[in-house]
Amino acid sequence: MSTPPASIQVDLVIIGAGPAGLALANWFRNTNLKVIIVDKKPGPTPRGQAEGLKSITNEIFDSYGIGPQITAESWRLEEIACWGTSKDGGGIVREQVIPDKVAELGKPRETMLQQARVEHHMLQNILSHPHSNIEIRYNTAPVSVDVDTSCPHETDVFPISVSLERVIADTCAMNGETTTGINGHATNRHATNGRNGHRPNGNDGPTDRISAKYIVGCDGAHSWLRKQIDVTLEGDLTDSVFGVVDMVPKSNFPDIRRVCYLRAASGTILLVPRSNKEVRMYIPVESGSALPDPKDLTFDRVMDAARKIIAPYTMEVGSVSWWSAYRVRQRVGNHFSRLNERAFLVGDAVHTHSPKAGQGMNTSIQDAYNLGWKLRLVLEGQIRSAEARQDLLRTYESERRPVALDLIAFDKGFLKLFAAPSAQFDTEVLQALKFTTGLSIRYAPSCAVQLPEGVQQLGPSLLKADLVPGKRLPDFRVVYQADGIPTWMHRRLSATGQFRVLIFAGDIADPATLRRLHDVGVYLGESKSLKHVMMPEPGQQPLVEVLVVHCAERDQVDFLALPEIYRPWSDESGYDFWRVFADVESVHDGHGRAYERLGIDRQVGCTVVVRPDGYIGAVLDVEHVEGIEMYFERLHV
């Protein structure tokens, strides 16, 4: 006779410890909130799967404090070579080489690091935090979930009930139908449907019951939670089967260390260099009506297809660290949240597409990054009304579902670009590179993205600008006033759950401009409606941090004469020297030219409310301090 399962109360249960689940959990590592992550896998992904990090994702890692380690391990990509069929039919010829660069970013737009290492760093960041209350259970799968929908967004109830069981994991699946193998040996296994291939570990009953306030499915293309909460994926299977191979090539192809699009009659190979002398290749194996099941493909057949395209160059196989075959499904979930925003789906669980633009892991991490701070604010009791809590949580779907839909549309067009280059090829590629870097994302107005009073929609000039509500704050380099150390801003905007009021104060060597900054600082310091978010009781982290970026020479600024809100004093550690920045030449790293890059007038300036996820909540005139009060009032914090 089995004993009744134990019940544990947690704030949040996350199904799936892949990139999405771990990125979500990282929001909670510096809180007291209790989080459980379960995954049927026996541990982190060992090899293969996703690879490639966009700069926006690296900025997320910066905000989690793991950017430098990840960058140090990543392989950089500098150039893209395009090859096509030669006119005389004798194989492929190089058509052009273009820089793999988006100048606006001011840094590499793309680096290669395998999912295994990305998971490793995110996992270590959670485990190594001295105070985090996050538990990770591998070999564990959910069996059932019940949600009591009678209490929308009360904060002290646990309406989710999940039963878990220990499992022995089967092999992991990529997007779509897959077969995976290592060292060239196909395993011919794939994830089954229904209970996702797991089976009880000599125990056919649930071993644990968990009560939670919220549940998030980060459980991939075959998401278990998606089925439980009646979300369906909408879209199509594509009509091509691809092989993907990570291997050391032995080849005389001269561009084997560049990103390459190799166009031939039978399809376009995408080749991407990675570390350890390896390359990753996406190889079209078959297309048309009578497609093979990907799991029937063999490694040799994939390599035969590759050799045909790359001829007359040779391509012998050195060591193979991973390979797989797949048929792409381009689908998006009809909902991203359900049950009064008590249940959410993130990443592959609600969108699948071609892996070739390197958007799968990036988009999953960005989904999680969008959802995490909202759940954190709600769970920490920062939002004062149930309606406002639900409003904020609804923005997860209203912000991220359009991104997924745009991604599918992009995905359909992207490879056509290389299949039949047009006269505007360079321009089109640059547009595509910008898209994959997230530069064109703009979230719709909501409680967290507020347009100026009376404005319903952005006009054409603002739509093109970088500094508008709903877009991500572009990263820029400035110098700390107090010590001259340069920093990228997103590295400074660590994922603490805080909003930032970023005052671009202008040239405060001008007394009138300094006076304005002073008046704003005094106003903010005395504002009754902001006191609880800007200057809470000692020992509490303020929900809003005020930062200043001026463009005066540093020796013209008397830091300690600024109002206290810009350099608060603590009885434990003295002044805070890290809130005031200058847009000036640095001693070692050059000039960041932040005002110029962001299009900010040095005399006028502006104030930007930055959300905890680095997106712009509002853009205001520096004098318009009431606009700051209004932003947080509308959020009900």
Place this chain on the structure above:
Amino acid sequence: MSTPPASIQVDLVIIGAGPAGLALANWFRNTNLKVIIVDKKPGPTPRGQAEGLKSITNEIFDSYGIGPQITAESWRLEEIACWGTSKDGGGIVREQVIPDKVAELGKPRETMLQQARVEHHMLQNILSHPHSNIEIRYNTAPVSVDVDTSCPHETDVFPISVSLERVIADTCAMNGETTTGINGHATNRHATNGRNGHRPNGNDGPTDRISAKYIVGCDGAHSWLRKQIDVTLEGDLTDSVFGVVDMVPKSNFPDIRRVCYLRAASGTILLVPRSNKEVRMYIPVESGSALPDPKDLTFDRVMDAARKIIAPYTMEVGSVSWWSAYRVRQRVGNHFSRLNERAFLVGDAVHTHSPKAGQGMNTSIQDAYNLGWKLRLVLEGQIRSAEARQDLLRTYESERRPVALDLIAFDKGFLKLFAAPSAQFDTEVLQALKFTTGLSIRYAPSCAVQLPEGVQQLGPSLLKADLVPGKRLPDFRVVYQADGIPTWMHRRLSATGQFRVLIFAGDIADPATLRRLHDVGVYLGESKSLKHVMMPEPGQQPLVEVLVVHCAERDQVDFLALPEIYRPWSDESGYDFWRVFADVESVHDGHGRAYERLGIDRQVGCTVVVRPDGYIGAVLDVEHVEGIEMYFERLHV
């Protein structure tokens, strides 16, 4: 009745697992050589002690593969502020702020990281290597050592016999006489003489006997090995007692986040920012004839002295992570090696000086880096005669003892610079900054530093140049020919024990220049006298790697058409794409201007033989291929 001690045979025994010992051991992590490190401490240094890394030391970490991690953790220093007494006697005033910069380096010259973390990364780098044969024993001290001097530099004998015992460690000592404490509580302990404060762990007999080929003492200012091998330190005690404090200051001193020299009548405080809101301060407490014993100093007395100097600014104490007091000894060992170069002393064991120029840990690591590759070459059997082996090992003393003597001379002058600034202050400070970065070090001619035939001494113009035998190869940034990825050269010159023949080939878009590079490559590939070092049997690492830095545009170069020595083929992994570099604009990181910085003519070029430690062994005309053969013949490799 005690059992006789067990005997173990090792290649090398290292006494002391501080920065010097660990830096030495890192040379052996990717070899089969058996190394034991012993230290009486219970584990790595927990806090305090040395801090501050010069760029040359960071380049050593780059070559060990741990540069990025260490840089990511380090605190950068950008500016130096000089304060003096005000004319009206009312306290101190800022006199000037100068950049903490040496433009030639092209990167920050100095970063702050505490010894504990430096040791951590070096230790992890050894422990995490899959194949290293290095054992570290903490709580272990040597009891006796015997050296059989009858067999100088045979490679298959073990003339060193060391007995070890388990100990319980006492507190660790800094240079000179010290008293240390944490959190403001003085412990009033200090390292005792004789057996260095260790005591047997309930066992009064030796527990192990080790036979070794070589022994190196990295055991600090109170070195046990130094006494056993009759090396004496020559020099003086200085006439000042200092306190050193790592703490969070609560202060209204405006330059508290800059490197500061605060000059007052009672002495000059050196203040250096570090991470976690802390600063390190070196505080003169007393000078003159009736000096207190440092161990009688209290934290309060140190802070009283600090407050007097910094007045009228306030300086309250937040948390204190470490403090100590010391009286400087400026001394250098009369020998750095003994007993036919079977025994060596490294770091604080043979030189002690003021910690204020941040040279202790840096010089110790550089000593070890100088010795390590020589021992590695000898132990691996790469040097063909006993005389040549001893010649090479003798260069450790002939190269590093003059550096230590120069350092003492510098140390005596350095603080005087700030005590009484002259009209040439800026120039003198810049000279000092260059000195501490190692830019003025030039090793004397030897088997490993070879001047052109017939030249006995460098002329005045060459003495000033950067690219001369005996100087360190200045670091520079170039771009890989094959993939456009930028790299700093010393990061590429990993510590594998290999020499590099670095051919600055010039503008090989010019057919004649390309022809010259081709001919050199063919000659090197066919040279009988170089075959065993450049192209050994498959599977063996060549002792010499040939690298090419050209200055043509990359699209003018047909990489695979170059002679094989520049892009060797391996049956396991295809071509080696990482031996040819271009001095051109990179896609994301600008132009390194290597030819310009190194003073190399783009038409003429030159060839540089780089030793395994990054120092220049020879500078040759590109055509003078016999010069390369001669270099290695004289070394007897």
